[in-house]
Amino acid sequence: AFSRTELLHAVVQFTICDSQSLALADNVLFRNSLVAMRPGTVSADVPSSHSVATHLHNAFVLHLTALK
Numbered sequence: 001a002f003s004r005t006e007l008l009h010a011v012v013q014f015t016i017c018d019s020q021s022l023a024l025a026d027n028v029l030f031r032n033s034l035v036a037m038r039p040g041t042v043s044a045d046v047p048s049s050h051s052v053a054t055h056l057h058n059a060f061v062l063h064l065t066a067l068k
Contacts, residue, residue, distance in 0.1 A: 002040075007041075008047040008051060008055055011025055011034075011047050016056070024049075025046075025047055025049040034046050
């Protein structure tokens, strides 16, 4: 099932694995492409660069905590 969390994870994964800039998440063409790919999606469902950066930071902190 589609959720905002799954979309956030997918955008984060794409950003990291494809060495994209965090600013990509705020790019209008990128955001519109994601909205167009799934009927029922609205722009508010697509994560911002701030959400992507926060998710990355939190995942990194969890990873460092697991290493201790």
